[in-house]
Amino acid sequence: xxxxxxxVLAVGVGGVxxxxxxxxxxxxxxxxxVAKFTGGxxxxxxxxxxxxxxxxxxxxxxxxxxxxxxAVAILLLAPSNPTPAVCTFTxxxxxxxxxxxxxxxxxxxxxxxxxxxxxDGKFVKAVATVKVTVGGCGG
Amino acid sequence: MISRRDFLQATVAASAxxxxxxxxxxxxxxxxxxxxxxxxxxxxxxGNVTLIHITDCHGQLVPDWFREPEVNLGVGAQKGLPPxxxxxxxxxxxxxxxxxxxxxxxxxxxxEAMAKTYGKMGxxxxxxxxVKSIRAERPEALLLDGGDTWHGSYTVLKTKGQDMxxxxxxxxxxxxxxxxxxxxxxxxxxEIVGTLPFAFLGANIFDATWDEPAxxxxxxxxxxxxxxxxIGQAFPYLPVANPKWMFPDLSFGIxxxxxxxxxxxxxxxxxxxxxxxxxxxxxxxxxxAAQVPGIDVILTGHTHDALPEPxxxxxxxxxxSGSNGKFITRLDLDVQGxxxxxxxxxxxxxxxxxxxxxxxxxxxxxxxxxxxxxEMAEVIGHTGSTLYRRGNFNGTWDDLICSALIxxxxxxxxxxxxxxxxxxxxxxQPITREDLYNATAMTYPNAYxxxxxxxxxxxxLEDVADNLFNPDPYYQQGGxxxxxxxxxxxxxxxxxxxxxxxxxxxxxxxxxxxxAKTYVIAGWGSINKDTQGPxxxxxxxxxxxxxxxxxxxxxxxVAVTTG
Numbered sequence: 001x002x003x004x005x006x007x008v009l010a011v012g013v014g015g016v017x018x019x020x021x022x023x024x025x026x027x028x029x030x031x032x033x034v035a036k037f038t039g040g041x042x043x044x045x046x047x048x049x050x051x052x053x054x055x056x057x058x059x060x061x062x063x064x065x066x067x068x069x070x071a072v073a074i075l076l077l078a079p080s081n082p083t084p085a086v087c088t089f090t091x092x093x094x095x096x097x098x099x100x101x102x103x104x105x106x107x108x109x110x111x112x113x114x115x116x117x118x119x120d121g122k123f124v125k126a127v128a129t130v131k132v133t134v135g136g137c138g139g
Numbered sequence: 140m141i142s143r144r145d146f147l148q149a150t151v152a153a154s155a156x157x158x159x160x161x162x163x164x165x166x167x168x169x170x171x172x173x174x175x176x177x178x179x180x181x182x183x184x185x186g187n188v189t190l191i192h193i194t195d196c197h198g199q200l201v202p203d204w205f206r207e208p209e210v211n212l213g214v215g216a217q218k219g220l221p222p223x224x225x226x227x228x229x230x231x232x233x234x235x236x237x238x239x240x241x242x243x244x245x246x247x248x249x250x251e252a253m254a255k256t257y258g259k260m261g262x263x264x265x266x267x268x269x270v271k272s273i274r275a276e277r278p279e280a281l282l283l284d285g286g287d288t289w290h291g292s293y294t295v296l297k298t299k300g301q302d303m304x305x306x307x308x309x310x311x312x313x314x315x316x317x318x319x320x321x322x323x324x325x326x327x328x329x330e331i332v333g334t335l336p337f338a339f340l341g342a343n344i345f346d347a348t349w350d351e352p353a354x355x356x357x358x359x360x361x362x363x364x365x366x367x368x369x370i371g372q373a374f375p376y377l378p379v380a381n382p383k384w385m386f387p388d389l390s391f392g393i394x395x396x397x398x399x400x401x402x403x404x405x406x407x408x409x410x411x412x413x414x415x416x417x418x419x420x421x422x423x424x425x426x427x428a429a430q431v432p433g434i435d436v437i438l439t440g441h442t443h444d445a446l447p448e449p450x451x452x453x454x455x456x457x458x459x460s461g462s463n464g465k466f467i468t469r470l471d472l473d474v475q476g477x478x479x480x481x482x483x484x485x486x487x488x489x490x491x492x493x494x495x496x497x498x499x500x501x502x503x504x505x506x507x508x509x510x511x512x513x514e515m516a517e518v519i520g521h522t523g524s525t526l527y528r529r530g531n532f533n534g535t536w537d538d539l540i541c542s543a544l545i546x547x548x549x550x551x552x553x554x555x556x557x558x559x560x561x562x563x564x565x566x567x568q569p570i571t572r573e574d575l576y577n578a579t580a581m582t583y584p585n586a587y588x589x590x591x592x593x594x595x596x597x598x599x600l601e602d603v604a605d606n607l608f609n610p611d612p613y614y615q616q617g618g619x620x621x622x623x624x625x626x627x628x629x630x631x632x633x634x635x636x637x638x639x640x641x642x643x644x645x646x647x648x649x650x651x652x653x654x655a656k657t658y659v660i661a662g663w664g665s666i667n668k669d670t671q672g673p674x675x676x677x678x679x680x681x682x683x684x685x686x687x688x689x690x691x692x693x694x695x696x697v698a699v700t701t702g
Contacts, residue, residue: 053392054613055606057378063350063390109636131614133379134602 030077033085037075037115043123048074048116052128059106059132067099068116068124074100075117080110108132174240174493180272185483186473187363188412189277191270194285194440195462195560197319198292198303200504202259202491203562203577205463207445208529209247212701214632215610217422222444222459233447244465244488245445251525254565261464261489263306263504264496269467269487270310271497277471279362282312283369285440285460286418289331290319291560293515293576294507299327302507304334309503314338314358318374318381318418318441319560322582325386340371340416342401347390356401365412365474368405370434372398372417374441376616380606382583382666393423393613395430402433411477414438421459422612428452435479436470441617443529443559447486456482463562465489515573520683522570523690528561528578531607532620532630532699535691536561536578540675541624542691543682544661548588548672551645552596552626554662557603557619570683572676579663579676586663586672594654597640600628605636620697626652627696646696 034043048068056062066074066089076086089100098116106112111127118124213223224232226246235241243253244260273280288307289300300323307315314337321328332339332354342356357370375393377386402413415434417424420441428437429452437457445461449470456479460468466486473481508515528534537555544553561578564570591599600623606616620630629642643652652658663675672678683689 051396054611055376055379055392055616057347057383057390057392129614131605133606134599 030079030084034115038123041123043115043125045124048114048124048126050112050114050126050128052112052130055131055133056106061103062106062130063101063103064112065101066114069098070119071098071116072119073117075115077113078104078106078110079113081107106130106132174490176494179487179490179493180269182469182485183483184276185471186481188365188367188472188474189273189280190414190470191273191280191282192438192458192460192468193266194460195287195443196464197287197462197560198290198295199261199463199562200263200302200306200507202262203463204254204259204565205465206250206527206529206563207245207247210531212531212632214608221446221450222421240490245447251566257490258492260491262491263464264501265489265491265494266464266467267310267497267500268494269489273469281360281362281367282310283416283438284312284315285416285438286315286317287319288315289323292580293573294511296576296580297511299323300331304331305507306504309500312337313360314340314369314371314416316340316371316373316416316418318377321377321386322381340369341373342370342397343375343391343394344373345390347388353389357405359405359408359410366410367412367414368410369414369416370401370405372415372419374418380616384668395427398427399431402431406433412474420615420617422615424457425452426612428455428457445486449484460486515571517572518569519572519575519680520570520686521688522564522568523566523688525566526564529559530619532697533622533694537622538691538694539689540679541622543679544586545625547678547682548586548661550588550661551658552660553624554660555622556664557621559618572680575676575679583665584663584674584676585670586661586675586678587665587670588659588661588672590657591660592655592657593643593652596658596660597643600640601637604630604639608632629698631700633702
């Protein structure tokens with residue numbers, strides 16, 4: 001399975017919609033992307049998880065899973081990418097779970113970030129540090 | 140100097156769970172001032188479960204010398220905790236007297252003199268004697284191999300690991316996990332695994348395309364009425380630290396959630412005892428023990444630590460059994476009502492002059508080596524100084540390799556990977572071809588020559604340093620710092636990535652390395668496909684032959700700050 005940043009694939013259950021964010025945004029627009037998603041509301045923590053490898057085996061296709069039980073949408077961000085916004089998963093009422101997995105490209109080591117919009121309108125955030133390394137070996 | 144009292148928190152002696160009864164036999168042995176096989180094997184059986192652990196033998200079929208590290212730094216919460224304790228501190232921590240066989244086996248102190256007194260260690264024929272002796276007493280003992288078995292010698296290279304498959308097979312292990320095995324290439328691994336009469340386990344090995352488990356995660360053994368679940372964990376960073384083109388469709392990783400799921404699954408199947416046969420590396424296992432509840436014993440591997448007592452994390456016991464066939468751990472457990480009610484532990488040092496070789500295994504080993512004996516035994520030179528590998532920043536074997544690389548590849552700077560495998564050649568000995576292969580034999584040996592700017596070189600060194608000294612163990616890959624020839628530097632291991640190294644200096648001119656200037660770099664063990672250059676063993680052999688006798692001066696080119 002080969003995926004570019006533009007061709008992220010959402011693996012989820014029925015009722016999941018995926019919005020691809022157009023490339024061309026700038027890193028300086030990170031705050032704008034977040035503000036647009038949250039409407040400027042405060043972002044708390046807890047209730048959302050982002051799972052990714054600690055060290056990427058291949059920075060061009062890093063598996064990432066986000067989950068937030070009870071969420072209506074999850075925004076996935078790669079803050080240090082040239083285009084920090086990756087995608088937004090939207091969960092309809094028929095969604096069996098609020099979980100989605102995709103593979104993303106990471107330009108360098110960074111905190112992959114998920115912000116979930118919960119049904120009550122509150123926002124929560126989680127990060128996972130993914131290292132992109134040149135490698136080498138010990139052991 | 141650190142006092143033993145400072146360490147007690149980290150040792151089982153302080154544990155209220157089992158008391159100090161299970162350990163402490165080493166000091167008694169030392170007091171007797173002499174060794175016999177009976178003493179080495181002496182063990183008061185306890186409980187209803189016996190585990191035998193061997194790990195990281197790296198293809199060493201015959202006895203060898205292995206000098207333990209002088210520098211083995213822990214960072215963050217691991218600072219000063221075992222196994223990041225060496226030399227005199229180590230002796231104090233474990234109440235071992237200097238000059239004793241135990242001090243020789245477990246530390247670098249006075250290594251050359253002690254090596255002459257106490258001789259070589261390990262050897263599969265001696266290991267077989269120990270394993271058979273334990274099994275004679277405890278037929279239901281489980282023998283578990285932590286991996287890095289089909290790797291690391293002349294005969295492994297020539298037979299594509301078959302020598303080790305045969306020798307380890309004759310020890311009849313019950314399960315193994317893995318790391319370097321995959322550098323034989325995925326096809327060869329699959330071929331061998333198809334023939335194994337025991338379990339090849341890796342809960343964290345996945346098909347990279349479909350993200351599905353690629354090998355068995357665990358096996359449950361019913362021994363003495365105790366259901367023992369053995370979960371395997373392969374080295375998490377194989378595709379990062381080793382050439383992933385050799386096993387392109389596999390993904391590894393720490394996968395803590397997966398481990399928690401496997402623990403729950405085996406408990407759901409009625410496991411009374413959960414054993415993790417791990418190639419994570421000690422600090423990763425220490426964190427995993429804290430993060431994933433329900434693991435009773437972790438048999439650690441990868442980082443080559445030898446500890447004479449278990450380390451406790453909560454109720455989880457971490458066992459470290461060394462490398463190169465130098466030790467076997469025997470762990471007896473009394474498991475009642477799904478809990479460990481008592482234990483006895485012994486890290487058995489395999490003194491090859493004390494433990495009698497098992498005749499059957501001796502013949503098997505001789506048969507594996509026979510076709511290659513003549514070429515392995517050839518003397519390529521002599522060494523006036525001890526050649527060893529271990530140490531966080533340098534070892535004399537790699538200093539020698541770097542010197543050969545700089546001269547033969549006409550480079551400004553040489554790099555040698557921070558491997559922890561490779562036994563020792565004691566000073567004033569001939570160097571045989573076998574010795575050289577023991578320090579270099581692997582499947583991507585090409586000695587490259589390339590150009591890099593000073594800035595690129597520093598970025599690479601910073602990257603490797605972070606893989607070793609990241610304070611979060613889950614970001615550590617094990618191994619040691621890449622060895623550098625022709626250049627010195629200062630390093631503060633407590634700093635963040637990008638800020639650890641400073642004062643990069645060319646040793647021959649004393650000039651500072653210019654970030655903008657291009658330098659010729661030679662090295663080996665590149666993980667990139669189609670790396671060009673002669674195999675490192677050919678290059679080094681030619682260099683040693685030209686020199687006749689080599690002597691490696693103490694290396695003071697890395698200035699270390701530990702905070």
